[in-house]
Amino acid sequence: MPTRCVVYSDLPHGAPMTVRTRFAPSPTGYLHIGGVRTALFNWLFARQRGGQFILRIDDTDVARNVDEALQPILDGLRWLGIDWDEGPGVGGPHAPYFQSQRADRHKAAAARLLATGHAYRDFARPEEVDEERKAAQAAGRPFLYSRRFAAFTDADAARFEAEGRPSFVRLKMPREGSLVIDDAVRGRVEFAWEREQDHVIQRADGSCLYHLASVVDDHDLAITHVIRAEEHLSNTPRQAFIATSLGYPLPAYAHLPLVAEPGSRTKLSKRKLAQYLKNNDFKQVMDHGLRIAERMGVSADADTFNPVIVDFYREVGYLPWAIDNYLALLGWSYDDKTEFFSREELTRHFTLERINASPASFDPKKLWAVQDHYMAMLTADERLAMMLPFLARAGLVADPATPGERETVRKVIEASGDRLKVAGDILAYADFFLVDEPAIDPAAVKQRLAKPGVRALLEAFSGALAAVEPFEPPMIEAALKQVVEAAGLKVGDLVHAVRVAVTGKTVGPGLYDCLAILGRERSLDRIRRALPACEPIG
């Protein structure tokens, strides 16, 4: 290893090498929003350069059921449209794409490192290293393993073995000089070798640790650009040491700014949901999701029903591209005003150069705004296709929906306009058209129905409604205005009461649309049934 080694942020010009990036999640059972951002940037960069995006599963240390823990991650990426050229489910020329299945390669690399003197067998017991560590700490100096149980000769090894000590393998890190990497987003970063530990790369049982495995796999998969979160920046020296010791060319590195908590710079974590809920924007988005889950009768399992986890957005009915577009803006920008990009535009414009180096806090309200924008661009048919499954899940329509149900829902969608922000919102706007006896909000009754004069007004309107022909919004509006004028009142005085009588709520699409969709008979029936509630309370 040269005392100074410069890693370039991109490949030399003229090298006709295809860009290959990877996302290497470990099977944790869920897809974290920060992980998605990393995957997205890798994907975008590969696509922009006409290269390949590889999905590798870093399951080196898993004791759990990998399939079960992997599925949500694969599903999440697919849902978001982040497709991989090689990896689980699609295979590829460098298979297998599971780290656990590459153990032989890792072991061979460890053996080579040992043979070339870049690593050594160590016979220290954990507590013996801990003692050194504590002593260094107490003395106020940086810890550096003494290597006193390192076997640099066969004689050493024989002696330690005679003591019955198990051995494992450590890196023999340089203790002079420094490593300089030219990070694509951070620029030049220098690390002194004397601060780097002799990391363990292979356990006594022969299994290899993450850093070795990762470097070997990246090389075997011909990864050219390692684009990952900033938390890995300090891992880079040991990985660069492993790679160069093995004779591998170094990949280019790009360390992405962390996705931080709302209103903070701390790394976003799914475990701190309770704390994030104190943030009003976060709470609003969460509560909205909770209401939708409740209407569908879905249990909002805190483990995945969490705005830090991608599943949340799928459950609630966000558009996958809205999430991609929002996440692309978290740490990256195109110019001073463009915020919305089609898939093609984004893959055309994306560059590593325009990635920001400082942490970016996750703002669920801004994501909401991006979602709003894309939702508004959908046609009624597109929304219908998107929303029907939510209604079916809530038991409000058959699965598949009958032609009649589809027609009704389509009308509701058209009448609802921009009110539907996420697919799950249809539940709140369509229910009273799909059930015979909609739930009545008591507060709405008190506010709009239980007042003097309301009953007579509703009765008069019923009479007018019975004669409206055709039963369409403009005519219904005219009839209502006539009743109101005859009574010497304002439109609002009747509209609100009719709305509550008919829908049970104070909010919804335009009233005339509601009545038209409901039809004459059902409208009259509901008004009739609401009349007893019009008696003033007390």
Next chain:
RNA sequence: GGCCCCAUCGUCUAAUGGUUAGGACAUCGCCCUUUCACGGCGGUAAUCGGGGUUCGAAUCCCCGUGGGGUCACCA
């Protein structure tokens, strides 16, 4: 604590060393309006501090301060 990274409105961000420091979300006010939502108009709001370099610094350098990441036989 060591090492490393970061620092423009509350948030995401823009600004070849020369701009009245721009946009978006959020927020506030007004308008539109049958509710809600949308929409329209307008407002509040930022270069962490101190030194340099320079005719000129958000921008380059240094020092502080603050925040963050990382220091496993986890990944």
